[in-house]
Amino acid sequence: MAAYADPKRGYHDVQHLTEVVERLDELAAAGAAFDEVAVLLAAWFHDAVYDGERDAEERSAAWAEHALPGLVDAATVAEVARLVRLTESHRPDDADANGCALSDADLGILAAPQDRYDAYAAAVRAEYGHLTDEVFTAGRADVLRDLVAKPRLFHTAYAAAHWEQPARSNVERELSALAS
Numbered sequence: 287m288a289a290y291a292d293p294k295r296g297y298h299d300v301q302h303l304t305e306v307v308e309r310l311d312e313l314a315a316a317g318a319a320f321d322e323v324a325v326l327l328a329a330w331f332h333d334a335v336y337d338g339e340r341d342a343e344e345r346s347a348a349w350a351e352h353a354l355p356g357l358v359d360a361a362t363v364a365e366v367a368r369l370v371r372l373t374e375s376h377r378p379d380d381a382d383a384n385g386c387a388l389s390d391a392d393l394g395i396l397a398a399p400q401d402r403y404d405a406y407a408a409a410v411r412a413e414y415g416h417l418t419d420e421v422f423t424a425g426r427a428d429v430l431r432d433l434v435a436k437p438r439l440f441h442t443a444y445a446a447a448h449w450e451q452p453a454r455s456n457v458e459r460e461l462s463a464l465a466s
Contacts, residue, residue, distance in 0.1 A: 289334045296412035298336040302395070303329070309391035316444035320387040324362050327354065328369035328388050338414060343374040376433075378441055386441035390449070393439055396456055397449035403456040427464045430457050 290300045306329045314322065327350070335345040347370040354363045369388050372378055376393055378385030395406050414422050433439060439453050440446045 289336075295336060296415075297406055297409035298333040298413065299409075302333065305395065306332070306391045309394040310387060313387050313390060313442055313444055316442075318383070318387050318390075318442045318444055320383045321365065323358065324365040325369065325384050325388050327358070327362070327366045328373075328384075329391065331366060332370045332373045332388070332392065336413075338416075343371055347371045377436070380441060390440045390442050390445040393433075393453070394445065394449055396433070396439065396453035397445075398452075398456070400456065400459075403460075407460055423464050427461060430461050430464075433457060434461075 287300070290298070290303050292299075307326065310320075310322075310325060310329060314320070331346050331350040331353075332343070333346060334349050335342045347367040350366045350370055351363060354366060358366075365384065369384055372382075372385045372389065373392055376389045378389050380386070395403070398406065410426070411422060414425075417425070434454060434457050438446060438450065440449050
């Protein structure tokens with residue numbers, strides 16, 4: 287919790303963690319089946335390390351591998367670490383119920399109402415305040431273009447039905463703003 291509460295964080299903070307957990311609850315209530323213990327632990331660890339460096343997911347997974355033994359069984363530790371690593375790409379296999387649930391919950395912010403989405407985008411920009419506008423804009427646009435190039439942003443039936451279109455609209459709107 288201290289890591290998520292770090293005041294240097296913009297978006298990847300306690301609110302983000304809370305929203306991911308709430309989205310997992312929403313998915314479960316809508317009938318998505320996943321291993322709740324492993325996926326919730328992975329949600330807690332997925333951005334435990336967040337400092338703008340490319341290996342943050344790997345370091346978060348390593349933290350889980352160090353912190354969880356003795357608290358849960360070895361298979362759960364391995365699954366949590368795998369899921370945390372999966373958040374680097376958000377490209378779970380369709381048969382990976384745990385990966386689909388975590389990926390969808392993590393990317394669910396993309397489908398937020400416009401004001402929340404805009405606050406999210408501004409908070410992401412704040413996290414990368416050390417970058418020039420030009421460098422940030424190019425990198426952010428690359429990330430967003432990579433996301434919208436996916437055939438589907440969301441993998442669970444509920445998220446695909448309820449979040450796909452609003453997410454694509456928000457991302458396209460942000461891409462247009464970045465291009466202007």
